[in-house]
Amino acid sequence: MPLEYFLFGLITFLLTGVECEETEVFVEAGSQAVLPCKGSPSSSVIPEIIWTKANKGTVWRKDRSGLQYWGSSWTSNGVRRVQCPHSRFERKDFSLQINNVRTEDGGGYSCRVMHGDLITERLIMLRVIKVSLSSPMPLWGSDASISCDVTPWPRGASLQWTLNDRTFDPQSGSDTDQRVVREKATVRLTGIWTCVVGFRGREGRASAALNVKGIIHPSTDGTKLYAAVGSAVSLPCVFSSGLTPSDPVWEKLKPGFIFKPSPGRLPASFSPSSSSSQPLSDKSASLTEVEVGDEGRYRCSGTLDGQQLTRNMQLVVAKIISSPPTKTSVTLTCDLTDSSEVTDYEWVQLISDLNGSQSVQSVQKGISLSINTMSEESQGEWACLFYGKHGILGNVTYHIHTMSALSGHTSPGSSQNTAAVVGLGFLLLVLLLILAQVYKNHQRRKRIFQFPALETIVHTNSNEREERERNQEKK
Incomplete structure (x- = not known):
């Protein structure tokens, strides 16, 4: 040509x-x-x-x-x-x-x-210019190739690949003239591939979309999931739309086995998803109530076209540690089983109004928070929010009980109220005794009035005794 x-x-x-x-x-x-x-x-x-x-x-x-x-x-x-x-x-x-x-x-x-x-x-x-793909939707782990053809090819032209508008750096096995990129299909290859050709001050480009089939969520191995003690957490395992993996399996990996992890026992609260409305491509699971011992690595797997696909993820458990309270303060510390991705901590107070709605008041930054237990404003719920490079990772909450329970101190107002209650109770007791005595007297007199003859004899004897006593005094 x-x-x-x-x-x-x-x-x-x-x-x-x-x-x-x-x-x-x-x-x-x-x-x-x-x-x-x-x-x-x-x-x-x-x-x-x-x-x-x-x-x-x-x-x-x-x-x-x-x-x-x-x-x-x-x-x-x-x-x-x-x-x-x-x-x-x-x-x-x-x-x-x-x-x-x-x-x-x-x-x-x-x-x-x-x-x-x-x-x-x-x-x-x-x-x-034309970009050709060995397959527009290769299966995860299979061989994939992306080629750039220019008809007729200009000798001395430059060629550059971009993936999602970013320069692509091949990891292995590309042709020396860079016309063909050969890689193992992973999520790294997913996106819009563009071949940029430059020659004699002119530039041309062509693009093609590539979508790798397999486990799309989590998209990469080692993804960290964050959950607070006592809360529920979802363990995602979602395959590409339209895929129905066979023999799906969930495992909790024993610690210390990095290259060949050994499966261990799943937590007691582990529950595989079985909702009828859930797509067949979604093999996610959940923990209904997270405990500290549930932290660690989990693995989901499924078989497609005779090839087993797996995805590893790590569960990080968060809790708040409370120091022994003093008469005036208590210190709360945000504790995570793995804080390697945490870049910042923030403490907030959750304030509830009479209508039942909540508002958030930011207090301070830092992994620990000291609270004055003598203040009524310290009562209620506190939350520790932890952040990573790309935003918030999760949060964990802690409830502060009444001040007297924290400090063992009774306020003057509380003492006055107690004395008033005791005095009122004593007064009521005296009144009850008086009423009981009056009632007894009334009943006794009532029984005597039922016998008039007896009453006459009693009065006659009484009068005679009084007269004898007067006569003796005169003598």
Whole structure:
């Protein structure tokens, strides 16, 4: 092709009265290509325009009479893939548009514009770029390749790969000219691949999307999950949409085995998900009530097309440690089984109003918090929030009980209330005794009044005794 291009240009250059220019055009396969061509702006003569492709003959032609012709290879089922818009002719713009560019469209083109004796010719090299994938959705762990093809390939051109608009650095096995990237399919390869080609000050690019099938959540091994003691936590294991893994298994890995971890016993609160509304690709599980001993590494696995896919994750358990309280203060410390990803701690107080709604009041930064137990404002719920590089990782809460329970101190107001209660109780007791005595007297008199004769005898004897006593005194 370079030899054809050279001869094509040389013949044109030797023609008498011909002005010759060359242009490089890069375009992505499947898109529209515009091959530039402009005539002499000073000429008023209706021009004749001929577009040809090297070794392929006429592409499109327009005579001075206005008649147009199309090459047979550029028409398919009555639909023409090339056109030269008439609306631009007044501006002496005779650029050729090629729709749905194919790889075989690449090569040298010539635009000849004849204004009477003045002939202007433009040489355009159309280079078609295409990114090809061995599979648009390779299975995790399988071999994947991404190739960049340019037709015709420009010798001496530069090539660069980007993945999701970032320069891609191959880890292994790429061709020396970088046209092909060969990697093991992992989540690292997922995204938009773009091949950027530079040549003679021009740049072209083409893209393709690649999506690796497998366990998509968590997306990487070693993902840390954070949960507070006593709370529930979800252990995610989600496969790509549409995949139904067989033999799904959950394991808790024993500590100390990094390269060949050995499975241990799952926690008592472990519960595999079994909801009927859950997609078949979701094999997540959960712990209904986290304990400190539940921390560690977990592994989920499933089989697809005879290949076992696994994902490891780490559960980090958080709790608040309270120091022995003094008469005036207590210290709370935020404690995590693994704090390697924690960059900052923040303590907040959760304040509830009469309507039952809660508000958050930030108190201070730091892993520990000292609280004045003598203050009524210290009562209630406190939370420790811990953060990583990309935001909050989790939180754990602690409830402060009444101040007397914390400090063992009774306030003066409480003592006065107790004395008042005791005094009131004593007074009620005296009143009850008086009422009981009155009631007894009343009952006794009531029983005597039931026998009138007895009452007369009692009174007669009493009167006689009193009279005898008076007589004796007179003697």
